[in-house]
Amino acid sequence: MRSAAKDYETVIGLEVHAQLLTRSKMFCGCPTTFGAAPNSQTCPICQGMPGTLPVINRRAIEFGVRTALAFHCTINPGCRFARKHYYYPDMPKNFQISQYEEPLAEHGWLEVTVDGQERRVGIQRLHLEEDVGKLIHDGPLETARSSLVDFNRSGVPLMETVSEPDIRSPEEAAAYLRAFRAILLYLGVCDGNMEERSLRCDANISLRERGETGFGTKVEIKNMNSFRNVQRALEFEVGRQTEALARGERLVQETRLWDADRGYTRSMRSKEFAHDYRYFPEPDLVPLTMDRARVEEIRAGLPELPADRRQRFMRAYTLPAYDALLLTQSRALADYYEAAVREFARPKIVSNWIMSELLREIPADDEKALAASPVPAKNLAGLLQLIDRGTISGKIAKDVFEKMFRSGEDADTIVTREGLIQVADTGALAAIIEQILAANPKAVLDWKRGKKAAAGALVGHVMKATQGKANPGVVNSLLQEKLSQL
Numbered sequence: 286m287r288s289a290a291k292d293y294e295t296v297i298g299l300e301v302h303a304q305l306l307t308r309s310k311m312f313c314g315c316p317t318t319f320g321a322a323p324n325s326q327t328c329p330i331c332q333g334m335p336g337t338l339p340v341i342n343r344r345a346i347e348f349g350v351r352t353a354l355a356f357h358c359t360i361n362p363g364c365r366f367a368r369k370h371y372y373y374p375d376m377p378k379n380f381q382i383s384q385y386e387e388p389l390a391e392h393g394w395l396e397v398t399v400d401g402q403e404r405r406v407g408i409q410r411l412h413l414e415e416d417v418g419k420l421i422h423d424g425p426l427e428t429a430r431s432s433l434v435d436f437n438r439s440g441v442p443l444m445e446t447v448s449e450p451d452i453r454s455p456e457e458a459a460a461y462l463r464a465f466r467a468i469l470l471y472l473g474v475c476d477g478n479m480e481e482r483s484l485r486c487d488a489n490i491s492l493r494e495r496g497e498t499g500f501g502t503k504v505e506i507k508n509m510n511s512f513r514n515v516q517r518a519l520e521f522e523v524g525r526q527t528e529a530l531a532r533g534e535r536l537v538q539e540t541r542l543w544d545a546d547r548g549y550t551r552s553m554r555s556k557e558f559a560h561d562y563r564y565f566p567e568p569d570l571v572p573l574t575m576d577r578a579r580v581e582e583i584r585a586g587l588p589e590l591p592a593d594r595r596q597r598f599m600r601a602y603t604l605p606a607y608d609a610l611l612l613t614q615s616r617a618l619a620d621y622y623e624a625a626v627r628e629f630a631r632p633k634i635v636s637n638w639i640m641s642e643l644l645r646e647i648p649a650d651d652e653k654a655l656a657a658s659p660v661p662a663k664n665l666a667g668l669l670q671l672i673d674r675g676t677i678s679g680k681i682a683k684d685v686f687e688k689m690f691r692s693g694e695d696a697d698t699i700v701t702r703e704g705l706i707q708v709a710d711t712g713a714l715a716a717i718i719e720q721i722l723a724a725n726p727k728a729v730l731d732w733k734r735g736k737k738a739a740a741g742a743l744v745g746h747v748m749k750a751t752q753g754k755a756n757p758g759v760v761n762s763l764l765q766e767k768l769s770q771l
Contacts, residue, residue: 293492293530295523296500297452298409301465303444303475304416304483305348310440311415312339312382317442319481323421323435331415331440333377338569341366345413345442346573347583348474349389352444353411354584355468358393363574364412366567375418375434383414383445385564387572395448395468396592397460398610406461407449416441444474450489450500455519459512462486463614463650467591470652471616477650479510486515492526501526502536506550508543518543522550594619602632611640617655621662628666631673638665642686659693660686668696680753681705705754714747714755718763721746732768740764 310317313330330337353360365387368380393408418439422429446465452458466484469475477484486509491501506522509515522541529536541550566572589597591613598609598619613619618639625635643665647654668686671677677685677700688699700706721743722729728746732739743764748755 292494293527294495294497295453295455295519296450296491296493297455297458297519298450298489299448299452299458299461300487300489301446301448301462302485302487303352303446303469303477305345305442305444305474306476307342307344307348307442309342309344311342311345311413311442313440315440319483321437323433324437326437327439331377332436333379333439339382339567341570341573342442345444346389348442348472349411349413349444350575350580350583351472351587352446352469352474353390353393354580355472355587355590356390356393356395356408356411356446358390358408358411360390360575360580361388363387363572364389365572366413366570367564368567369414370563371561373417374432375420375436375439377418377436377439381414381417382567382570384412388412389575395461395464397452397457397464399454399457399460401606404451404457406451406457409447409449411444411446414443414445415439416443450491455516455523458488458519459516462512462515464591466650467614467616470650471588471590477652479512482510485510488515488519490519490522490526492523492530502538504536504538505540506543507540507553508545510545514543514545517545517548518550521548525550588616591619598622602626602636604632604636608633608636608640611644611649612636614649615652615655617652618649621655621658624662625666625669628663629669629673631669634669635666638669638686642683646690659691660689664689664695671696671700675758676700677705678753678755678757680748714751714759715763717747717750717755718743721750722768729768740768743768 304317307317309315310331313328315326315328315331318326330339350360364384366382367385367387369383369385370380372379388410390411391409393411394405395408397404397406416438418434418436421433421435423431423433448461452461466477469484470477475483479485488506488509489503490506491503493499493501504522504526506518509518521543526536537555539555540553542553543550595606595609595613598604598612599606602609604612612622621643622635622639625639626632629635643658643660647658665686668682668689671685672679672682677696682696685696685699685705688694689696692699725743725746728739728742732743740761744757744761747764748757
């Protein structure tokens with residue numbers, strides 16, 4: 286069997302569908318609220334009733350332009366919606382209003398960081414379309430006796446972004462998707478929730494012999510609902526295709542479903558070609574002409590994006606690249622960091638505490654949880670100020686942070702109530718050190734014989750005796766003084 290690393294190159298392209306954060310649907314005025322009662326957010330237009338006429342959602346167009354500019358795309362002077370024909374029970378019209386030959390934007394790129402190395406992945410096109418409904422099966426799909434359809438999602442604005450086949454590994458695909466999602470969150474155009482399917486990803490993957498420029502047989506993978514599952518599904522597919530090629534098998538162009546529980550892909554159907562959809566211009570919608578002045582106005586209103594903010598964090602706060610990359614994964618986290626630094630102007634210390642303590646409790650990309658953190662940035666800064674002033678030790682501060690996170694209280698309240706103020710009284714500490722030296726003659730003898738590590742053990746005994754409240758700097762100074770007198 287030939288190895289993929291030796292003989293084959295992996296070629297991946299991603300199609301990402303993002304549900305736009307508009308209040309109403311793409312072509313009607315129905316709300317887009319998630320979790321409403323089935324079929325409670327529908328009308329004759331999104332149910333596909335004969336004789337109804339769609340009207341384009343202006344806000345969705347603006348969100349599309351906003352995103353395209355952030356991805357360095359060219360906004361086309363005009364764009365047009367088209368009918369994409371295929372049959373599925375949750376699509377009421379038996380066609381989807383999408384864009385094909387005349388998309389909103391084309392020819393962009395996104396920088397992706399993997400193992401500290403940056404690569405530029407091309408973006409082929411960005412276009413707008415409407416979502417379909419949702420099927421609710423009576424049990425597992427394979428054995429379900431009936432299915433119900435909920436049209437609440439039908440007509441919700443979707444933005445599809447198609448990458449060039451520039452991705453070369455499953456890890457890079459997951460990194461692309463993370464970077465993609467971060468930009469959507471910074472722009473405020475999508476909530477990025479993959480579990481609620483407001484962000485979805487389909488992957489196209491093929492293998493080719495190294496050195497070739499043509500493409501192998503393309504396989505599409507669907508049903509991946511997390512960054513981890515995108516990577517896992519692609520890793521499985523690389524292995525499956527490699528083994529098939531090594532056996533001399535002919536791969537077929539098909540769509541496969543990822544089964545996260547079993548950890549493999551399975552064939553769903555043969556892969557369609559564009560002509561199978563019988564695209565033609567949507568007769569009920571006029572072509573759109575993009576106003577250049579409005580495009581430039583949207584460009585001027587773009588926020589500082591993750592890559593720019595990362596560079597500024599490294600420059601302004603002298604943070605390492607790793608810290609800056611992690612802290613800019615989401616807008617909420619980057620805002621939290623800067624708010625904390627404004628209160629406690631020790632950027633690297635703030636970064637360390639956020640990465641080690643806060644992100645142990647809240648994922649770096651969970652915007653809602655970070656915004657509602659029970660330890661606001663001001664309270665984290667207050668805790669760090671207590672350490673800086675010598676009021677509490679770093680060890681005790683970690684316990685205090687945990688209590689702050691569970692209770693929502695500030696550090697001063699917890700430290701005062703629980704009597705955690707650091708002991709720096711030299712008289713009291715000198716007495717404790719005398720007791721520790723008397724109780725540990727072997728450690729004292731080791732120190733006299735030149736084993737300097739013995740002093741660390743003695744410091745540990747003092748800290749234990751004071752329940753971690755002793756000021757480590759004072760303890761070290763007093764201990765060295767006492768030992769030198771022996």
